[in-house]
Amino acid sequence: MALKAVHVSDVPHFDQVPDNASLAMYANRCSIGAELGWKAFRASKFLVIGHRGSGMNALQSSDRRMKAIKENSILSFNAAAKFPVDFVEFDVQVTRDYCPVIFHDDFILSVDKGTVFEKRVTELSLSEFLNYGPQQDPQTEGNCLLRKTKDGKIVNWNVEIDDRLCTLEEAFHKVESSLGFNIELKFDDHIVYDQSYLTGVLQAILHVVFKNAKERPIIFSSFQPDAALLVRKLQATYPVFFLTNGGNELYHDVRRNSLEEALKVCLEGGLQGIVSEVKGIFRNPGTVKKIRESELSLLTYGTLNNVAEAVYMQHLMGVEGVIVDLVQEITEAMAEMIKPPAKAKAEVTGTTGEEGKEEEGKVKEEEEEEMDRKPQFSERELSFLMKLIPQLIDF
Template sequence: MALKAVHVSDVPNLDQVHENASALYASRFSKGVEFNKTAYKIPKFLVVGHRGHGMNSLQSSDRRMKAIKENSITSFKAAAKFPLDFIEFDVQVTNDDCPVIFHDDMILFEENSTIFEKRVTELSLSEFLLCGPQKEAGKEGKPLLRKNKDGKIVRWEVERDDSLCTLQDAFLQVEPSLGFNIELKFDDYIVYQQDQLIRVLQAILKVVFEYGNDRPILFSSFHPDAALLVRKLQSAYPVFFLTNGGNEIYYDTRRNSLEEAAKVCLEGGLQGIVSEVRGIFRNPGVVNKIKDAQLSLLTYGKLNNVSEAVYMQHLMGIDGVIVDLVQEITEAVSDMIQPSNPSGEDSLGEGNGVGEVKSKPQFSQRELSFLLKLIPELIQ
């Protein structure tokens, strides 16, 4: 994949990018976290809902992956029913400067029996919202389709569908105590000029600061320069750098390892890293290095839908996980990770009127060291 780097240091007059930016963007902080110029301290093990209640995998035989339309208000509200800390979703900006929530770079829809494929960022807001189910009763939208990994185009059909939405919709309609992990979405195959990045980020920040209020918010992006730039443009919310952790190789070397990701964060004043979980399991020794650098560390990936893998990350000192199976993983975290009673006794269940001990796996330091050595071999 080709991606040309545009370094923030090359952006002229960055302080004048937005009028009174420092005053506007430095006054609001997320509640429930400790955040300053040097560190962002996460006070507990976070569970984050991926694209809300979970991503859609239309080719999957698992009904849970096709239950609710991803990145929708319905998905966000469904996720809010569980003890999540944040929901993660993808934000792009239409050609008339409206931030919308959609994962794929390209949107596929059917019109007059013809399939069209267009970039989300090349559509106007009205054109974008005409795709899929419509909010207005009796109005029919253009059927949405999606391209599977094998290239096959299928209808985007889920059990609980919903219309496409904007970032503003999410702020206005989702429980305000639920945190937002806003992924700043950019296409790997496009070379973005600095003015393009600035336009997109300003449009997003305008909505965030108008409607964010006291909601916990953090930004993340796979695009290193977008992450660095949004950190320059505001100091109210933490910025995390997204990385595949070396699972894929990119033209921009800053994207190719956890070590490079940490370097980007430290040089640009970012607060943390979000890594594909296999990158962590293949190189568990990097976790302590990241923590020693006072960087927060979250993970994403299919392995985060396995409760044992999540618990292992908790033991390793990772700060949180982004998951698709929201109900299953929040229950597992509650059973395995929540602090014990102040008395030190295990909590008791109430099944059938008889107390049931909910025990946590206990590992000695020697056993934990053995598991950390074993995991990279298992991942391979």
């Protein structure tokens, strides 16, 4: 497939987009496992979402699973699709020539003649970006990729199964079509962006999405409040979630500093949900109820989501889905821990007619009882919580 950059002039300007243009154009679009709409997002099941595909790369980790497949790659997305995940989450930035590419870090690090250098992804052209790492032609060697760890160390980006860097358009064409995309709109935390720049970037991304998504479920999310609010205004087809650290870190922009602020951003801007660092949820469990009562959806991310018991607790609390690194382990654990909804059980029986109506009535009563019933924890679950709470308080 030929790749080409999309120039911002090829996409309608912000003031040319009618309020419901996207909604009218894609009114018949439906999703798998979730209801996507202008006002609300409600998952019909507990969602498991693969982080950067089948899991992020933690290059200094002793766990081989964290270095198995290159993150944010076509191979990683399709590896996750082999398991019962609903979406893969990945990071999208836009190159200098307005092509949306999939890459997490703000900078690409490499080495030339023994000197390490870094280049901002958004300042590279598409061809320059794709020249890093493995190349389409196996006879061609791309620029090596390094990575900077959180403590500032520069390490080789070595994984067991490597893959090429890719564009958003490639992902639509090469990733299993039933797999939903949670597209994180990635921006640098240390830059203050003006609306014209954000508009150009988001228009380039939306151009690729609307051209290629077809029936694939899509969720947009961003830590950048203005980007999240703007993409909500630019389109009416796909839900937009606000990403927050949940108060675990402090930022200059106060909208990013708590779940309460995130809730306010969503309600004032008409966003459909929140994606919170999981520790923020465990430290403020009462916020889950507030979010749900506000008819917003709630997803979480973070290393605790690689612990099956922590994920199950969130299911009981009312969290609608989790972003995880250990895709196989968590999907298998959740299949054992979470019983099918009563409605699914009724559908399996295949009842019809009067008998079916009676069965539907019973199902509705069961579902209402399930919603009202307070969680009952087993000894194993209580033991886990007692071990978990001190860690959360101390961190």
